[in-house]
Every structure is written in C-alpha cells, then in structure tokens.
Amino acid sequence: MEDRPLDLMIPGPVPVSPDVLEAMGQPVRQHYGPEWQPFYEQFVARLRRIFNTTGSVYPIPSSGSGGLEAMLGTLIGADGTVGVITNGFFGNRLLDIARAHTPHVEVFQIPYERPAGPDEVRAWLRARRVRVLAVVHSDTSTGVLNPVADIAAAARSEGAALAVDAVSSLAGAPVLTDGWGLAAVATASQKCLESPPGVAPVAVTSLGWEIIDGQPAPSRGWYLNLRNWRRYEREWPHHPYPVTIPSNNIVALNRALERILDEGLEARFERHRQAAELLRGGLERLGFTLFADRRWASPTVTVAYPPDGIKAAALMERLRVQHRIAVAGGLDHLAGQVIRIGHLGNQATTERIRRTLGAVEACLREGSAAGSPGRGATRTAAPRPAAPGRTRRSRRPARRT
Ligand SMILES: Cc1ncc(COP(=O)(O)O)c(C=O)c1O
Numbered sequence: 001m002e003d004r005p006l007d008l009m010i011p012g013p014v015p016v017s018p019d020v021l022e023a024m025g026q027p028v029r030q031h032y033g034p035e036w037q038p039f040y041e042q043f044v045a046r047l048r049r050i051f052n053t054t055g056s057v058y059p060i061p062s063s064g065s066g067g068l069e070a071m072l073g074t075l076i077g078a079d080g081t082v083g084v085i086t087n088g089f090f091g092n093r094l095l096d097i098a099r100a101h102t103p104h105v106e107v108f109q110i111p112y113e114r115p116a117g118p119d120e121v122r123a124w125l126r127a128r129r130v131r132v133l134a135v136v137h138s139d140t141s142t143g144v145l146n147p148v149a150d151i152a153a154a155a156r157s158e159g160a161a162l163a164v165d166a167v168s169s170l171a172g173a174p175v176l177t178d179g180w181g182l183a184a185v186a187t188a189s190q191k192c193l194e195s196p197p198g199v200a201p202v203a204v205t206s207l208g209w210e211i212i213d214g215q216p217a218p219s220r221g222w223y224l225n226l227r228n229w230r231r232y233e234r235e236w237p238h239h240p241y242p243v244t245i246p247s248n249n250i251v252a253l254n255r256a257l258e259r260i261l262d263e264g265l266e267a268r269f270e271r272h273r274q275a276a277e278l279l280r281g282g283l284e285r286l287g288f289t290l291f292a293d294r295r296w297a298s299p300t301v302t303v304a305y306p307p308d309g310i311k312a313a314a315l316m317e318r319l320r321v322q323h324r325i326a327v328a329g330g331l332d333h334l335a336g337q338v339i340r341i342g343h344l345g346n347q348a349t350t351e352r353i354r355r356t357l358g359a360v361e362a363c364l365r366e367g368s369a370a371g372s373p374g375r376g377a378t379r380t381a382a383p384r385p386a387a388p389g390r391t392r393r394s395r396r397p398a399r400r401t
Pocket residue numbers: 011012063064065066090093136138139140165166167168188
C-alpha cells in the first residue's frame with residue numbers, strides 16, 4: 001500500500017478530525033450504568049438538535065443501511081403497505097429494504113436526472129392506499145436533492161407520512177424532522193456527521209410512533225425493530241438500548257456532534273453550499289458536464305461527466321495514484337460514465353475543493369499517460385466517433401419513467 005494516505009473526496013466516509021479520532025481511541029468504556037448515563041443523555045440531546053426533533057433518537061450500531069432498515073421495517077410492520085419514491089441507486093436501496101419486509105410495495109419511479117415533485121407525488125398517492133412513503137433526501141448516486149419538506153406536505157394532504165433517508169444530507173443540508181411533519185429520519189455517522197462509520201442514528205417522531213402503534217401486525221425483526229429499542233429505553237433506564245452499543249464509536253460521534261453544534265447548523269449549510277458551488281464552477285470550467293441541474297443539486301455531492309475523450313475510470317485512477325485523492329465512480333447505469341465527488345462535512349472546505357480541482361486539472365493535462373487522452377492530447381489523438389447530433393447533454397442517460 002502507498003505510504004501517503006488518500007485524501008477521501010468520495011461521498012462518504014469522509015476524513016474525520018484528529019480530535020474525533022482521538023476520542024475514538026480512548027479506553028473502552030462501560031456502555032451503561034451511572035457514569036455512562038449522563039454522557040449518553042447528552043449525546044442523544046445533541047443528536048436531537050441536529051435532527052431538529054423532540055422525538056426518539058436511537059444510535060443503531062450499523063452502517064447507514066441498518067438504520068434505514070430499522071426505520072422502514074418498523075414503520076411498515078409485518079406485510080404492511082408502503083410507497084417508495086426512487087430516482088437513484090439509493091432510492092432503489094430503500095425499495096429493496098421495503099421489499100424485504102412486505103410484498104405490498106408501491107413504487108414511484110422518477111427519472112434519475114430530477115427530483116420528485118410534490119404535485120406528482122400528491123396525484124400518485126391519491127390513486128393508492130399508502131400510509132408510509134419513503135424517499136431519499138440527497139441521492140448520493142446522482143447528486144439530486146429531493147424537496148423533502150414539500151413532498152412531506154403533499155404526502156400529509158393524502159394521509160401518508162414520510163420516512164426519509166438523510167444519510168448524505170443530515171448536518172449538511174436543512175432537515176427539520178418535526179417541522180416538516182416527518183414520521184422518521186435515518187442517517188449515518190460517516191457522512192456529514194464527520195465521524196467514523198459504524199453508527200446509524202434514527203429519529204422517530206410522535207407521528208411515526210402513531211403509525212407504528214396502529215399497525216395490525218408489528219415488524220418481525222428484533223435487532224432492527226425500533227419497538228424493541230423503545231422498550232429498553234423505557235424499561236431499562238440504566239441501559240436504554242437492547243444491545244451493547246459501540247461505545248468508542250459513540251464517544252467519537254459525540255465529539256463530532258459537539259464540533260457540529262459549535263460551528264452552528266446554518267453556518268454549516270452555508271459552508272456546504274459554497275463548497276458545492278466552488279466545485280461545480282471549477283468542474284464546468286474544466287469541461288465537465290454536471291449531472292444534476294443546479295436548481296436541485298445536492299449541497300453535499302456532485303456527479304459529473306468528464307470532458308470528451310476522458311475516461312472516468314482512468315481519471316479516478318490517476319487522481320488516486322498521482323495525487324492521492326480518492327473520488328468515486330458512477331453507480332447503476334452511470335458506472336464508467338461519471339465521477340462522484342463528496343463535499344460532505346470536513347470535505348466541504350475551500351482548501352480541499354481547490355486541491356481536488358487542481359489535481360483534476362493536472363490529470364486532464366497529463367492524461368494520456370493514464371491511458372486516457374488529456375486535453376492537449378485530444379487535439380492530436382484521433383477523436384472517438386461521435387453519435388450523430390451528440391452533445392454533452394445527449395450523453396445523459398435516457399429518462400427512466
Ligand atoms: C443516500 C444514501 N443512502 C444509503 C446509503 C447506504 O449507507 P451504508 O453504506 O452506510 O449502509 C448511502 C451510502 O453511501 C447513501 O449515500
């Protein structure tokens with residue numbers, strides 16, 4: 001392995017601050033009892049502030065998908081009915097999770113290039129009996145941000161409540177769990193929460209519990225069943241969770257939450273917006289085509305087609321080998337076509353974005369050595385045959401409805 005560490009500009013996990021790593025490396029603590037309890041209460045209070053909720057918050061020991069499964073599985077119940085909006089790889093992940101819990105899944109497929117609109121969601125729901133609707137806030141595969149506040153209002157008007165995957169948005173973009181009338185929100189420690197992977201915090205509001213408690217048949221799971229987490233919270237105040245929680249990860253995440261609240265949520269959102277804009281402007285100047293229109297582009301991740309003649313895989317390889325910067329490739333049908341750059345949490349700084357842009361520019365200049373012609377090289381290399389009428393825009397995949 002290379003000596004120089006990779007600078008992670010992938011859309012999670014993100015680099016974490018030295019004090020968070022130091023917190024992670026402290027001696028293992030007893031994860032319950034009188035010394036841990038006040039610490040844990042403070043930790044949950046911090047998470048509540050970041051989720052903007054007075055509801056329940058559980059730090060599920062898992063990657064983000066475990067939190068999503070806990071949220072969705074518990075809200076669906078055994079064989080309940082659920083609607084899933086999908087416009088990306090992670091929307092499809094929600095769909096897979098939903099289908100693992102019930103055969104009664106209604107799917108609203110939206111083209112990957114755009115967000116779901118509240119009016120179409122309202123019309124779609126009107127024709128169905130769906131009490132729980134799931135959506136991804138920022139789909140990390142496309143960089144498209146769904147307008148969760150408006151979708152939640154549309155859903156409410158049709159008697160449905162929203163469960164939100166905020167894995168790549170919470171603490172990077174506004175999420176008002178109570179204020180938007182959401183049923184539940186799930187996230188993960190390794191994205192905008194700026195902590196190592198391993199914890200998936202899930203918030204459930206009183207509306208969420210109303211749905212869960214009104215189910216004809218509760219969810220069948222145990223570990224990821226939030227009813228079980230609530231039972232321990234109520235019945236075991238000295239150990240308010242059913243399992244051994246990963247105390248080192250929790251201590252690290254707590255330190256990261258403290259940093260986040262010290263910075264202030266509004267200041268963070270602005271930092272993410274500025275970083276996103278700096279990156280997008282820079283990529284466009286270098287000849288990239290942005291996948292998501294700026295009107296709905298996520299402030300935490302950017303997906304872009306490289307300039308003509310540049311292969312995404314070769315560019316990523318060169319960034320990694322020559323510049324020690326990791327960016328991610330495309331998912332689903334975008335595999336091999338795009339690169340994905342994270343500007344989540346610690347990544348969203350002027351310095352990191354400029355460094356990344358500088359490295360990308362250098363790769364384009366030097367490109368031919370990586371097996372893909374750089375800008376200078378494209379002028380002399382034989383051009384790839386272009387499809388008739390091919391424009392940058394037409395490189396975008398066809399709409400999938
Ligand atoms: C929006 C979104 N949802 C879900 C996930 C899955 O999270 P994990 O890989 O931590 O299970 C990710 C991971 O990148 C994500 O970005």
